[in-house]
Amino acid sequence: MKYLVEWKDSKTRKPLLLTGVRQCGKTFVCKEFGEKYFDDVAYFYFEGNKRIASIFEFDFDVERIVDELGTIVLGRKIIPGKTLVIFDEIQACPKAITSLKYFCENRRELHVICAGSFLGVSIKREQVSFPVGKIDRLQMYPMSFSEFLRADGGNALYEGIQKYDLTSELPELYTASLERMLKNYYIVGGMPEIVGRWVETHDYSEIDNLQDNILKDYSSDFSKHAPKTDIPKLGWIWESIPKQLAKDNNKFVFSHVKAGKRSSELEDALEWLVDAGLVYQLELVVNPELPLSFCSDATFFKVYMSDVGLLRRKSGVSYKTILEESELYRNFKGAFTENFVLTELLSQQIHPYFWRSGNTAELDFIFEYEDSIIPVEAKADIHTKAKSYRQYCKRFRPQEGVKFSLKNVGTHEVEGVLTYSIPLYLIWMLKTVLS
Secondary structure, three states, rough: OHHHHHHOOOOOOOOOOEOOOOEEEEHHHHHHHHHHHEEEEEEEEOOOOOHHHHHOOOOHHHHHHHHHHHHHOOOOOOOOOOOOEEEEOHHHHHHHHHHHHHHHHHOOOOEEEEEOOOHHHHHHHHHOOOOOOOOEEEEEOOOOOHHHHHHHHHHHHHHHOOOOOOOOOHHHHHHHHHHHHHHHHHOOOOOHHHHHHHHHHOOHHHHHHHHHHHHHHHHHHHHOOOOOHHHHHHHHHHHHHHHHOOOOOOOOOOOOOOOOOHHHHHHHHHHHHOOOOOOEEEEEEOOOOOOHHOEEEEEEEEEEEOOOHHHHHHHHOOOHHHOOOOOOHHHHHHHHHHHHHHHHHHOOOOOEEEEEEEOOEEEEEEEOOEEEOEEEOOOOOOOOOOOOHHHHHHOOOOEEEEEEEEOOOOOEOOOOOOEEEEEEEHHEEEEEEEE
């Protein structure tokens, strides 16, 4: 919402494209923004609506388009500066995507927000003429842990923690409460509908049922939005993700998806899942240099899910297992924690990679921060001995590094590198610590 207000008031504003995995709250936040900050909201839903789509078929005269959308479809005028125009599921109308170029050039005074869950998929499939350089973009993710914390009555904890110096230990008043909230987040995840139900009921069985429904909806989307030849492949990859994460070496291996299938047969299907926002790829960097994107290996990667709650449910891990910290869950717990850390980093606009040195060492994450490369070790529990982190520090001598675990906050040196200990439930404070 803060970003949307900044966009609204910007003198260089362009039409805004809001993307993100389905059911992460895009439509809700658009309408809420319109109701709070505009006199009127002109909402148009493109999925299955040929009547609205036909308005964009004739030409790209935005004066005509705006007039017909207002007077014919809505029955009232769309007024620049007073009306927020929302194009929802815009990927269903490729011509509407192309028209954004002309909205930018000819009607920039009009506030236009477009939302789409399968936009990346549709642009490639339909070969849409995309308005490069003519739009602003914002990626939405499922709710982060700090957002979940505030939603579930933890606002006092959220505000209180920011008054502490995060280089010295926090009192148990905070640590015990935040650990308990983190376990609930592992169970519930960050899908807004599910978080809303959790806040209302605190009923774990209801959460399981809602997560099952969303997972079924995602599987249904394969047949609705993907090419027919890719539908079975999408199902195979989707089902294999928890299994591949559970391996000691959790590099994604195509041959483990389906016996006899090679990467060349499955790559397009995995790319579809990434474009749909359902999964994230974490690429390997062997020799870290700035920018990391230039030295990453796109052929060697790990695959994670977009939401830890859905991963937990899809993996068949009972909420009791997480609450009781069963030893039987120990091996998968590490991968589960990695998935959580990745989603927390992405929600802060940090796009990480991972480092590996042959078969001798592997560091969970590295990312760029200002003019530095920050190494990150992530541990599921309080134990933080990390040979790979030490090896990385000894070899590359970074200015500073981070260890995420359940250990209290603090600082220490590893091979002469200043290392911040940050509890998993405080990853949202990472940039504050680094700055």
